[in-house]
Amino acid sequence: MAGGITETGELYSPYVGMVYMFNLIVGTGALTMPKAFATAGWAVSLALISILSFMSYMTTTFVIEAMAAANAQLRWKRREQEEVNESDSMSDYSDDDVISRGRSDPVETRPILSVQSRGGTVDHFDIVERVEMGQMASMFFNKVGVNMFYICIIVYLYGDLAIYAAAVPMSLMEVACGNHSCSAGSVTYNDTDSCWGPVRRKDAYRIFLTIFTLLLGPFTFFNAQKTKYLQIMTSLLRWIAFSMMIILALIRIAKGHGEGHPPAADFRGVPNLFGVCVYSFMCQHSLPSLVTPISDKRHVGRLLLTDYTLILAFYGLLSFTAIFCFSGGALRDMYTLSFTSSCDVLDVPALRYFLGLFPVFTISTNFPIIAVTLRNNWKTLFHREGAGSSYPWVVDRVFFPLLTLAPPVAVAFGTHDLEALVGITGAYAGTGIQYVIPACLVYFGRRHVEPMVTGRDAVNKHGSPFTHTAWVVFVLVWSASCLIVVTANIVLNETND
Template sequence: MGKMDEVHGSQYSPFVAFIYIFNLMVGTGCLALPSVLLKGGWFLGGFFILIVAFLSYVSVTFMLEAMATANALIRLKSKDGLEDHALLGEELGLKGDGGFEDASYLNLAPSDKHLFQIVRRTELGEMAGLFFNEWGIIMFYTTLILYLIGDSVIYSTLVARSLAFFFSEFTPASWAFDLYLGIFFCVSLPLCFFDFQKTKLLQMTTLAIRNISLYTMIILAAMKLLKGGRQDSDVPVANIAALPNLFGGAVYSFMCHHSLPGIITPMRDKSHLQRIVAVAFGSVIVVYLLLFVTSGLAFGLENIKDPLTFNFPPSQYGFLGDCLFLFPVFTLSSSFPMLSITLRNNLDTLIQHVSQKVMHGNSASDPALPTSQSKTGHRRTLLTLLAVVPPTILSYVAEHADVSVDELVGFTGAFAGCAVMLIIPAFLVYCSRREFAKSYAGAWNHQKSTSKPTIPKNIHQSPFGGQGWVLAILVWAGLSLLFNIFEDWELSISR
């Protein structure tokens, strides 16, 4: 097997990949979700979160297809082209990506099945370099880096503030934030030097903590409902006026797109990739709907708090209340390294893209050179520090400049988040289909074959293959941007 097709580092089971995806989606945003959905009403709020989940899943399948196409395109542009691709398929027996050893799966030739195996990690930045023009690449990196840095600042700020408030009796308020920000930095930094595989124990631990915390809130709300009766008389059936709030607070509840290359590539068995992602989305929907229904019935619109943990104060719930208050600390502590690793990997592809431009000018660089091969220990260290230190400094500056987390969330989520979750996947899958068809025909012609090439089927193709789905995602992205701009405008007027 050629070097470019090797999966470097340890691999893990599909269940571990499920944990990573679940943890990324279920962040602290779920604590604000019940309040946001209740403003929209029972029907509109519930329907809206289902629509958000479905369209987010569609865009994730676009990402998976684009990753497979990127792997195929790199193989086609490798030194041996189609000959290497065909030989590898015959030698492998196609056991590496799907566990299928015969050629009957999807009626594809063995070489075609091998062509789309996701065995090389192609970060978003590398896919942008393969499929976008120069202006598209510039816009892509600007958006992605802004989003990842913005989210990292938000995460470190929320963790430090939560710890400072929780331990307010033991640390002076004047330097409590700085102390806990420093502690968070020192604890998180070592984890950010590795790849996703090395954070597996942390992810499993926080998955247990997240689910225990979330289902504890669900059970406590249900117990309050049984004891005190329904309190939802003030919750409307549907409140159209709350649409801006819904788009602002709920549309990014299923964000995991930016880290998919690092999560999916190390999986041992990818034969049921779409199903694993669908199960992760379904599990998150169940949690969100249970939180929405139980808290809405137990507290009503007037008494529901943002975040939801404030409805279970330690003064009333004792130790359970203390543990629930620290929910953001546990959840963000596992998500922060994943963001930093993703940022580091994409900074690496950006540096490689710039260096290739400097060395080769406008000529096309060879995408078949694996970026992971060229990394040295010093380079990884420098890039990791570049991904972790600036957000920590910005968090410190934002805290002492009295910048609210809401302002950070509004800018990062409303604009950069919309691009990362919706716009970029839509353009990636659209451009990847066109680029692969052109490159496959070119590689076929290079072999001087007289027969007309049949474009092979991508084994990880999105079930939403029509161009209408791409358009639907872009329309949804446009609506999200418009409603977020409108909500920001309303907030600026009310201040």
């Protein structure tokens, strides 16, 4: 997640990049959104998701501007070092030699804010080197800011792992303990109901969670890397499942069998809705790996706006068809389980099994990746002061993996309330990653490159359209206000309960 500057890798077109970003954003959070919509009311949900979509788009442009600023600063420092080296090397020549070199040296005729590459002149603000968010934080923030960045990332990744660790066993429990034959009609189950004889449903959940931990947990002790073909497979499964759910819900509503009558507004559901929406628009932490390989970045801003518009429309379609198709009690935290619990909507056992197991296939492939990322962030947080020395084997191979794995698994053992897990993760750590960190990166990034462009005709061509500092202040005030309101609502709801 953090660290350093890496090679760009294989390039792809802007439209491929747009598809990658769409797939990155539309993930597990989308499956918890319908229940959050039904709880908060359709009017409040529509207004809030539209606002949060705009806010996420704004901070995405902030991160891209910060990436360009980081590239410019790296090139600027590299050029200064080259000039120092050239000055040292020329000091060995006579005055006549220096004058003759100065007349013909192409370095002296280069534009001050451009560098030469094999493909020609490259603007300092071109995003050609992948600078991860951790590296940008190290470049633009002080020591306290860097530590806060890593803590925020770590808390968010813990929440991510807890969500994944709960979602997979819960889906397996529903498949193993549910009624897939439709012989008894639609049935609503409780955690204390029997699954296999004396084994209750919550016992089955914990058994599956133990198996999940034993199978995927060991990957935390090693390195794991997602392959291109695995990405293609999970993306294909995702879109088959999402298309099925939307089409099935539309068919049921068109037939007049829709059972949903959601309220227009219920502000008690706003805290979870806010967290779910923030989590569902999360992509800022992955932008360096996603945007840098795009071959032509001239219209990245336009493609981002198109992506966010499509994603907002998709979330609205998925959630509105869900809340009018299912009654509030039939909507599950994980939307796919609403179809496995209702034979009236889908009476084909094979398809019910597919939707029930869909989160298992897609989430299980991501769990090791996120676990290794979290483990590496822990190492970076503790290791920056002692660079050059390595950890003892026990600390490196045992302590950090256990520190990564144990807390989210413990949380999953304690609860499988996915709506609450997604809401809390998105509302707190998600707010930091999606709003606070991008706003601080772009603000301090602008201050760092200001000496480079002062008095010169140079502009960051990847600059955010929200150029005024007032937008940065607005994002920070918005973040603080949302956290205060969410916390107050959670406390108030707990008090009323």
